[in-house]
Amino acid sequence: MRKLLALVVLAGGVAFAADGSAIFKSKGCASCHQPSADTVGPSLKKIAKAYAGKEDQLVKFLKGQSNPVVWPNKFPIMKAQLTMVKSLPDDQLKALAKFITSHK
Template sequence: MNKYLLFVGSLLGAVAGGIGSAQAQDAQALYNSKACVACHKVDMRLVGPSYKEIAAKYAGQEGAAAVLAARMKQGSQGVWGPIPMPPNALTDEEARILAEWILQQ
């Protein structure tokens, strides 16, 4: 019985890991299809901060994904320096997906 439970648990873990990986790939593809790539990279500062810098700044903060999604859609200024980030043409769902992905970097 214990071997069976261990097998089922391992199988469920593998399936859940695959789903997370697929979602990350979808978010990466979304990022690559948007204007974000002109100013942001995952692990290096370009015009704007890297996504790893953003993730570190907002780590553990309640509501961080909603804040980032709103800033992506509406634009922002002064959060990371004097260069403003213009509003981006994103749906609410796209902004949410990207914000959650950024926070996982």
């Protein structure tokens, strides 16, 4: 019961401070993005480098409102993933951007 309650609260995205790492895992982002090795997608380190000091631009990217800067030629693969995050509330997207850019 307590577990169920926690899930309901998480789904509503209210009672807990947004956790970027948890969102990253729960949305399946980790299957293509490793911390420091390029796999299907660029490493989080590489993305963090491209977006250093530009968290706002990263939030825009996650909303589908700005162009890719890391591997633009592979953007179609990533574009399909944006449907999972682009309608998240701003605080969750900011937490996600913060988590990504923390990989230095």
